[in-house]
Amino acid sequence: MMQHGGNIYKYAKELDCEPGEIIDFSSNINCYAPDMQIDCSSRLVTKYADSNYPELKSAIARNYKTASENIALYNGATAAIYALLASLKGKEVTLYAPLYGEYEKAALAAKKDIYKINRIEDIDTEVAKKSIVVFVNPATPEGSFYDLEELFLLWKKKKCTIIVDESFIEFEKHKSLKNQIDDYKKLYIIQSFTKFYACAGVRIGAVFSHKKNIRSLHTPLWNISSFDALFLKQRLEDAAFKEASHTTHKEQKEQLQTILKESGLFDTIVASEANFILTQSSHATQLFEHLLAHKILVRSCESFDYLDNSWLRFAVKDNAAQEKLKKALDAFA
Amino acid sequence: MMQHGGNIYKYAKELDCEPGEIIDFSSNINCYAPDMQIDCSSRLVTKYADSNYPELKSAIARNYKTASENIALYNGATAAIYALLASLKGKEVTLYAPLYGEYEKAALAAKKDIYKINRIEDIDTEVAKKSIVVFVNPATPEGSFYDLEELFLLWKKKKCTIIVDESFIEFEKHKSLKNQIDDYKKLYIIQSFTKFYACAGVRIGAVFSHKKNIRSLHTPLWNISSFDALFLKQRLEDAAFKEASHTTHKEQKEQLQTILKESGLFDTIVASEANFILTQSSHATQLFEHLLAHKILVRSCESFDYLDNSWLRFAVKDNAAQEKLKKALDAFA
Structure with missing residues (x-):
């Protein structure tokens, strides 16, 4: 049972690939993460x-x-x-x-x-x-x-x-x-x-x-x-970080909602006011495995009270990651 | 009562100076601390x-x-x-x-x-x-x-x-x-x-x-x-770090022992196999204050079982710091 998101390391072992190759929709980290120079002498x-x-x-x-x-x-x-x-x-x-x-x-x-x-x-x-x-x-x-x-x-x-x-x-x-x-x-x-x-x-x-x-x-x-x-x-x-975060988050969340909706694969897509979107699908377990085969990790939600493994959660991610999600969802038959 | 070494911040406030101006003989950190480039992007x-x-x-x-x-x-x-x-x-x-x-x-x-x-x-x-x-x-x-x-x-x-x-x-x-x-x-x-x-x-x-x-x-x-x-x-x-540490530690500990001994201010100087030296002096509280006035912080040991504030501990430090300690001890009358 998945207790936490972000464990790309476990799934990289399963897939025999590098952790960095996995696109992680399972951890709710801001998708706007600009490089920042810090003087860590x-x-x-x-x-x-x-x-x-x-x-x-x-x-x-x-x-x-x-x-x-x-x-x-x-x-x-x-x-x-x-x-x-x-x-x-x-x-x-x-x-x-x-x-x-x-x-x-x-x-x-x-x-x-x-x-x-x-x-x-x-x-x-x-x-x-x-x-x-x-x-x-x-x-x-x-x-x-x-x-x-x-x-x-x-x-x-x-x-x-x-x-x-x-x-x-x-x-x-x-x-x-x-x-x-x-x-x-x-x-x-x-x-x-x-x-x-x-x-x-x-x-x-x-x-x-x-x-x-x-x-x-x-x-x-x-x-x-x-x-x-x-x-x-x-x-x-960094005030500019906050502004750019809000703009990016809004755009990317809308894109993610559209991708999930247009896939036609979900019975429920819950309206969210945070940087993740909860869905329900009767194909959830197959979808989880299918996406994983495409090196996309999502959060299976059976560890939450009152939910079961028909619930999947997707973090809002950057454009490139979400385009790959779209392709992978399109390929699900 | 001093519970821990290393609190240069508290004493900097007392002295109305920057924490970095205080020479810290109270915390037992290796005095060999070379700069190291780490890629902390x-x-x-x-x-x-x-x-x-x-x-x-x-x-x-x-x-x-x-x-x-x-x-x-x-x-x-x-x-x-x-x-x-x-x-x-x-x-x-x-x-x-x-x-x-x-x-x-x-x-x-x-x-x-x-x-x-x-x-x-x-x-x-x-x-x-x-x-x-x-x-x-x-x-x-x-x-x-x-x-x-x-x-x-x-x-x-x-x-x-x-x-x-x-x-x-x-x-x-x-x-x-x-x-x-x-x-x-x-x-x-x-x-x-x-x-x-x-x-x-x-x-x-x-x-x-x-x-x-x-x-x-x-x-x-x-x-x-x-x-x-x-x-x-x-x-x-970094194997070179270890080698240089051992050499530096040995030299500096000998120097510190000599400084403490030659000052004539201590009734007891305990032989040490670590990077700090415990001493006892009937002038310990005055010495503590005298050294602090010279922006030198030492560890007063009354928080340790069976010890009281006549015990002071000096960490092994680099040459420059120990030379300043020597001068400050020489100035104690």
Whole structure:
């Protein structure tokens, strides 16, 4: 069962080819990934970094219009998820499913009791008082963006601890809940920087919360690579990157939607407000194998709650990759 | 109280100077740190790495004459320590103290019961059956290297789980216990790569153990920066680096010993087999402040068991840094 996208290495072995030959529609990395010159001299890493990473935090704070004191940094968003769930005292975790699979694993590792709400069919299911609620917005695996205003009021009324994962929020400039962290002191926003900023090999993720919460998180000493900190700071400060990303994303998503639709192979194509498109097809398993034979890897979604292997997800990719997808889909008989 | 070396940032604020102006004798990084050209194009990080990091593991395996299957990689040795202690089932941890402070914190975080053996005064203190024993060799904070053969036999007889931290073993080519991991299945070796390989800003540490143990460790997905993996692989494969390191280390350690001895300021200078020298002085607190006024930071050792602030530790540094130390010591009246 495919638990994560991006494992081109496993499939390259199967196909007996180089990982770089596989076109990876399975990992949701921004398709606009311009080359960037960074001065990563080996001198940069001789000394210990300031374990508080003040320059990177300032750049993140400016980018998201918050303060450095509201930010905790981790070795990737997944590390942030595990650390946050381990540190929260509540026993009950309510997951709005389907969602990114590491939340359930992290809740289990933290010995929490897990409750699931099917956000697609029964989003208004009542939440227990003081539960820790987890919502990914835009949601995985389909990319719906939810207006959380009403739910947020209900959660607050029940004194819930709220975790909202906004790792995909920047692709379509949706409204973040980060501006609420000073008002509601039990709100935590999780953010991966690797998706929108096109750097999966850079391991930096954040928790945004009230500064008192951040202080009590006790992030591990020196958990960020100095190279990674420099890279992310530089990319965050590149305004042209953001503009070009939004334009490219919009164009390429439309192209991908058209390709999927015109192929006639899918019973369902879910409208997305993120950089991936979820589909359902009665031929999904054959399609997965067919595309793989064309060295195209897609995300099979049977690891998500309420979904099965008839669901395939395609990340928005660049023009060349999507043209190859089109040809491969056309060749499916 | 100084818990760690390397925090030039805090002291730069105190002195109102740039962190780079401070000469850091407090962090034990190899003083031989040649510039190295690495091709860290931003393209390297666009894709997810193979989360098993096979190329880096092969390089490490070759370097330490073991197999890739015997290696688990973490975001720094400290992350390795926390993960290992959290995963081990035994309830009792016996720390051979004084030692690197994160072992006690990690054992507490893993809710273990902690027992300490004063390895300097009572190294033969009996260990409880099936205890998890932790020994740092060469030891911190003073750099003694212990022949562990006898203790190892005793520990095995008592079916102990054995953790030996060899983060400083390469400076003087001491004999590693890594060749025992296939024979004794409850042996774990911890290794930081940042000390000898002169890359504190690179976050990679390892656990070496029997492959069955390694499989059950479940290392976090993508916990290593792609830039860091490339840097360390390249440095591990640089044989000239190792040779020059050993020569430089030997020369500079002798010079440091001479400077400390000839200053006449120390009651004790402990013989070291690592890249740092522990001293005791009745003037230690004044010396610390005096050196800091000269923008020289040393490690005050009151955070170590059985030591107090009369103990100061000096890392072996390059010629220029040690000449400045000599002048500053000469100016102490």
